[in-house]
Structure formats: C-alpha cells, structure tokens
Amino acid sequence: MIDISLQQDQYEVVPTLVQPTLVEVLKSRVKAEMTREAQLPEVHTESIDQMLRAHLASFNPESEDAEAENAFYVADLGEVYRQHLRWKALLPRIEPFFAMKCNPDPMVMRLLASLGAGFDCASKNEIQSVLEMGVDPTRIIYANPCKQNSFVKYAYANNVRMMTFDNAEELHKIKRFHPTAQLVLRILTDDSKSLCKLGLKFGAPLDTTAFLLRTAQELGLDVIGVSFHVGSGCFDANAFGEAVIRARRVFDQAKDYGFDFKFLDVGGGFPSAHITEGITFEKVATILGSTVDALFGPDVRVIAEPGRYYVGSAFTLATQVIARRTILRNETEALVAAQSEHPAHMYYINDGMYGSFNCIMFDHQACEPKVLLKDGGYTYQQRLTSEPHGWASVWGPTCDSIDCVSPKSSLPLMETGDWLYFDNMGAYTITAASQFNGFRRSEILYTTTEPEVSLHF
Ligand SMILES: Cc1ncc(COP(=O)(O)O)c(C=O)c1O
Numbered sequence: 473m474i475d476i477s478l479q480q481d482q483y484e485v486v487p488t489l490v491q492p493t494l495v496e497v498l499k500s501r502v503k504a505e506m507t508r509e510a511q512l513p514e515v516h517t518e519s520i521d522q523m524l525r526a527h528l529a530s531f532n533p534e535s536e537d538a539e540a541e542n543a544f545y546v547a548d549l550g551e552v553y554r555q556h557l558r559w560k561a562l563l564p565r566i567e568p569f570f571a572m573k574c575n576p577d578p579m580v581m582r583l584l585a586s587l588g589a590g591f592d593c594a595s596k597n598e599i600q601s602v603l604e605m606g607v608d609p610t611r612i613i614y615a616n617p618c619k620q621n622s623f624v625k626y627a628y629a630n631n632v633r634m635m636t637f638d639n640a641e642e643l644h645k646i647k648r649f650h651p652t653a654q655l656v657l658r659i660l661t662d663d664s665k666s667l668c669k670l671g672l673k674f675g676a677p678l679d680t681t682a683f684l685l686r687t688a689q690e691l692g693l694d695v696i697g698v699s700f701h702v703g704s705g706c707f708d709a710n711a712f713g714e715a716v717i718r719a720r721r722v723f724d725q726a727k728d729y730g731f732d733f734k735f736l737d738v739g740g741g742f743p744s745a746h747i748t749e750g751i752t753f754e755k756v757a758t759i760l761g762s763t764v765d766a767l768f769g770p771d772v773r774v775i776a777e778p779g780r781y782y783v784g785s786a787f788t789l790a791t792q793v794i795a796r797r798t799i800l801r802n803e804t805e806a807l808v809a810a811q812s813e814h815p816a817h818m819y820y821i822n823d824g825m826y827g828s829f830n831c832i833m834f835d836h837q838a839c840e841p842k843v844l845l846k847d848g849g850y851t852y853q854q855r856l857t858s859e860p861h862g863w864a865s866v867w868g869p870t871c872d873s874i875d876c877v878s879p880k881s882s883l884p885l886m887e888t889g890d891w892l893y894f895d896n897m898g899a900y901t902i903t904a905a906s907q908f909n910g911f912r913r914s915e916i917l918y919t920t921t922e923p924e925v926s927l928h929f
Pocket residue numbers: 571574592615616670701703704705706739740741742777778779780781
C-alpha cells in the first residue's frame with residue numbers, strides 16, 4: 473500500500489521562485505514510492521536447488537547475452553529468518569543489532585528491520601541506509617570507536633545517539649559534535665581464539681578505562697555502558713564468558729566516576745549456522761546467556777552485534793568455468809617454476825578474489841568448490857561417485873595471479889561451460905567485492921524456504 477497522506481508540516485518549503493503545488497508534491501511522492509516498490513526484486517519460494525536449476529535452465533549458451541552466464545548468488549531469506557528465531561529462542565534477553573558491514577543486502581536488511589532487529593552501523597552511509605528504511609534511530613548503534621567528524625555530526629542531526637568509543641581523543645570529538653550522545657566504552661578482550669583479531673585495532677585495555685571514564689565525567693558526557701568484540705570468526709565459546717566478566721569490572725569501576733551503567737553490548741563473533749563442530753551458537757548461547765544473567769540484573773539492557781551469524785549460510789554462489797588450462801608436464805619446454813607446483817588442471821571461474829572471494833584474504837576463509845553442472849548433468853548436493861577425482865586449482869577471472877580461489881581441490885574433469893558452486897557465501901563476501909579488471913559483482917536471486925518471510929515484503 474502506498475501512503476499518500478501528507479501533513480502540512482511535512483510539506484517542505486523549497487526556497488525557489490516557483491513553489492511546487494501540494495498536488496505536485498503528492499505526485500512525486502507517489503512516484504518515488506512506486507519506483508521504490510518496483511525496484512524490490514522478486515522473492516521466490518523455491519528451494520535453493522530449484523532456484524539454481526531454473527536459472528541455469530534459462531541460460532542459452534549460444535545466446536549473445538553475456539549477462540546470462542555470469543556468476544550469481546541464490547540468497548535464502550528463510551535461512552536469515554530461521555537464524556532470527558533461533559537467536560530469540562536461545563538468547564531471549566539479548567537484542568540483536570545486525571552488523572550490516574557483514575552483508576548490507578537490501579532484502580536481508582528489510583527482513584531484519586521488519587522483524588524488529590536493530591543495526592550496528594560503522595559509517596554515515598550505513599546509518600543513512602538504515603534510517604531510509606524507516607528504522608527508528610534508537611535501533612541503531614554507531615559501533616565504530618574512531619569516527620569522522622562529519623559522520624558524528626550526521627548522527628547528531630539524525631538523532632542517532634548510541635555510539636562506541638575507546639580513546640580520549642574521541643571523547644573530545646564527541647563533546648564537540650554530539651554532546652548528547654549515549655556513549656558505550658568498548659573494552660579490549662582476549663581475541664586470540666578468533667580468525668579476525670579486532671583487538672589489534674580497537675578496544676580500551678582495562679588499565680585505561682579509569683582514565684577514560686574520568687575524562688568523560690569531566691567533559692560532562694553520558695557513558696551508558698560497555699561493549700566488546702571477542703573477534704570475528706571466534707572459535708572458543710569461553711571467550712564470550714570471559715569478556716562479560718571483564719565488562720562487569722568496568723561496570724563496577726564506572727560507579728567511582730558517577731556513572732550508573734545500564735547497557736551492555738556483547739558485540740559480534742557468533743558462528744554461522746553451518747558451523748556444527750567446535751564452536752556452535754548453542755554453546756555460545758549457553759555460556760554467554762548464563763554469564764550475563766549471573767552478573768547483570770534485569771535492569772541492564774543487553775544487545776549484541778551479530779553479523780555472520782545471520783547471513784553466513786544464507787547465500788550460495790554459482791560460478792561458471794570460463795576456461796581451463798591443462799598443465800603439460802612432459803613437454804621439454806621449461807615450465808615456469810611456479811606452474812610446476814600446480815595440479816594438472818587449472819580452472820578459471822567468473823568470480824574471484826577481487827569479487828566475492830575477497831573473504832579468502834580479508835576473512836581468512838577457505839572456499840570449497842563443488843560441482844553444480846557437468847556434461848549437462850545437474851549435481852547440486854550430490855556425491856559424485858561415477859568418476860575418480862583429481863586435483864585441480866581454481867582461479868578467479870582477473871589478470872592477477874593472486875586471484876586464486878582454491879590452490880588444490882578435488883574435482884572431476886570439468887569443461888569450459890560447466891558450473892561450480894560454493895555454499896555459505898553470505899558473510900564478508902559481496903560486501904567488499906570490487907570491480908577490478910571490469911568484472912561486475914555477482915547478481916543475487918532471492919528465495920525463501922520459510923513461507924512466513926513473504927509477509928515481510
Ligand atoms: C564492531 C563490530 N561489531 C560486529 C561485527 C560483526 O562480527 P561478526 O560478523 O563476527 O558477528 C564486527 C565485525 O568486524 C565489528 O567490527
């Protein structure tokens with residue numbers, strides 16, 4: 473439904489010679505709203521399997537349409553929805569604020585907004601896109617301890633009050649540009665059991681928190697609580713419990729400086745749904761939930777900033793084998809030393825390290841290719857028993873030799889035009905993809921394996 477009601481006070485007075493009439497303003501609002509609705513991609517209700525098949529079936533290899541053979545994602549919004557329900561069931565006290573840096577996909581964002589989640593934003597643009605969805609500023613935490621002046625001003629102008637800090641210089645900046653901010657002191661925790669050690673860059677050591685609290689007190693700033701991040705890709709659930717204990721110490725210390733903390737932000741680092749061994753969300757929830765309850769009364773509001781937890785397993789990437797090189801080892805021609813190390817076949821696919829697979833470099837991921845379409849046969853989630861597998865390396869499409877997706881994978885002999893797929897590609901993939909060498913970001917097709925999700929669009 474398009475709401476065309478317009479209050480007089482919403483009718484902005486434009487300082488031009490010719491003022492638009494009310495009807496013109498209404499018309500342009502309806503147009504903008506219709507465009508916005510028209511731009512929403514379709515959300516299908518098929519399985520991932522059916523989505524992949526349908527897209528590949530619609531593709532004619534003889535056609536001139538280069539777009540059709542591009543790599544593409546299938547995003548299952550039902551998986552995001554299930555993760556939300558799981559969170560609510562296992563950590564009912566802790567409010568999730570989705571760390572949108574992980575994957576600011578507009579459909580994921582809309583779904584989470586309509587489910588009532590909050591958002592962890594790192595920049596002005598992120599804040600702006602959340603506000604544009606109609607999310608109340610109180611559902612945003614600006615969780616970047618080192619912020620650009622103009623971004624702080626933007627937060628002030630738009631009533632986004634919660635923001636983190638971990639140094640005194642930031643307090644002076646905030647005093648100047650956002651004196652009514654609700655500040656959250658980000659403390660350093662042990663992130664040695666994590667793939668991405670965020671403590672290298674952020675977090676106040678506990679021997680500095682007294683100084684920071686005193687500075688905030690002297691500046692007359694409102695510090696409401698503590699945040700931490702155990703590191704992204706955390707593989708030890710105990711890290712969460714230990715971090716909560718450290719936060720408690722700072723809560724107690726804050727009283728000496730006149731603060732009565734009522735806010736705890738337990739950060740991100742929660743595992744994606746496909747992690748079923750070692751650290752699991754169930755293990756984290758058991759340790760985190762019980763430690764929070766033991767150390768913080770019900771008057772303390774607790775939030776978290778999960779990123780990969782929500783989206784990691786929700787995106788599947790399909791890529792075409794665009795070229796194959798077979799290494800001829802017996803030839804007398806001297807092989808380049810580096811090539812002598814290669815497995816027998818080198819496959820080149822149409823997404824790579826400069827695109828979705830930047831997660832290999834930035835997020836320390838290992839991405840495993842699986843066969844999707846070979847010799848016209850469709851093999852999603854099938855074990856290939858018919859043919860012995862050999863070793864192959866898989867490469868992205870750019871001209872850079874760093875663009876290697878997998879140096880050694882067990883694959884059957886693939887031909888140009890066959891397809892590979894990669895599961896669990898939702899976190900820290902497309903968000904940081906570049907267009908290096910002129911390659912476009914892979915398109916996303918949406919489906920939901922949970923019918924309820926359709927009600928949210
Ligand atoms: C401040 C902050 N919060 C939350 C997250 C999300 O972490 P994860 O995806 O591991 O949950 C990050 C990731 O870098 C972060 O920097």
